[in-house]
Amino acid sequence: LPGFKEIHPMVFSGVYPINAADYEHLKLNLAKLQLNDSAFVYQPESSVALGFGFRCGFLGLLHMEIVQERLRREYGMDIIATYPSVVYRVKLRNGEMKEIENPAHMPEPNHIEEIHEPVVRAFIICPNEYIGDMMTLVSEKRGSIENTETLDTRRVMMTCILPLNEILIDFHDRIKSITRGYGSMDYEPAGYQVSDMVKLEMLVNGEPVDAFSCIVHRNKAEARGRALAAKLKEVIPRQQFAVAIQAAIGGKIVARETVSAFRKDVTAKCYGGDITRKRKLLEKQKEGKKRMKAIGSVRIPQEAFIEVLKA
Known part of the structure; x- marks a missing residue:
C-alpha cells in the first residue's frame, strides 16, 4: 500500500522456557501474542546453555516488558530472558553492510571496518534541583545534551542524544531514583552513529x-x-x-x-x-x-x- 511502512523491531532478547518440556507450549503462546500484536516478531534459536528457545524482537523496552509479563501472567509460562540487545550495523572491509542483533553472529574483528550503533533522542523532564545529577547520568551513559528548556518555575526538560544500548536496563530506574520519583523520560529513534563497540x-x-x-x-x-x-x-x-x-x-x-x-x-x-x-x-x-x-x-x-x- 502507498505510504505503508513495515514496522522493524529495535530491541531483541532471547526467551527460553526454564523447563525444556514447555518449548511447544511457549511456541504456541508466542503465536497467539503475534496475532494481536503485529510489531512483535520471533524466530526459533538454540543455545548450548539454555536449550531451545526463541529470538524475539520488540519495538522498545516497554513493549519487551509487556510481552514478557503477558507470557508469565496470562499464559502461566516460566521463562528466562537473555540480556537485551539492539540492532548494530557492521560495515565489513569488503564494503558489505550487515545488521547484527545477536552477539553470536558478530564477524571476526579483523573483518570489521566500523560498527554503527542505534541512538535515540531522549526528552528528560526533572525538577530544577536535580539537573546536575541528571547531566552526570547522561554523561555516564555516553550521551550528549542538545538543549535544556525551562518548562516552569520548578521543572526543566533536557533533550539528549543517547545510545539505545545504554538505556536498555536501568536508565529509567536511575532517573526515578535520582529525582525521587519526579523525573520522567520519553524517547524517539534518531538514526545510527559510528562507535567503538566490541x-x-x-x-x-x-x-x-x-x-x-x-x-x-x-x-x-x-x-x-x-x-x-x-x-x-x-x-x-x-x-x-x-x-x-x-x-x-x-x-x-x-x-x-x-x-x-x-x-x-x-x-x-x-x-x-x-x-x-x-x-x-x-x-x-x-x-x-x-x-x-x-x-x-x-x-x-x-x-x-x-x-x-x-x-
Missing part, C-alpha cells in the same frame, strides 16, 4: 559460552567482564581441578576469576617420618590434577545460567 566473550575453562556474550563499548568492556566473571565464580560448582573464568575481547583477556579446586589431603596418613614421602604424594597429586584439567570439561548447571541472567 564483542565481549566469556570463557569457562577456555571454552566460549554464547549465553553470556554481549556487544559493549570498549571503554565499558573491562568493567562488565569483571562483573560477569565475579558473578560466574559464585555460581559455578567447584571441580577436582581449578576452573578459569575469563572475559575476552577478540583474543585479549581483560578479566579473570578462578574457581579453586577441591583438594584431598593425601598426606593425612603420613604420621611423622621423612618429609620426602609427603613431597612425593603431593607431586603425584599435582600431576594427576594437571592431567585431569587437560581432559576434563566443566558442565555449567542451568541454574547457574538463570542466576546470572536474572542478575
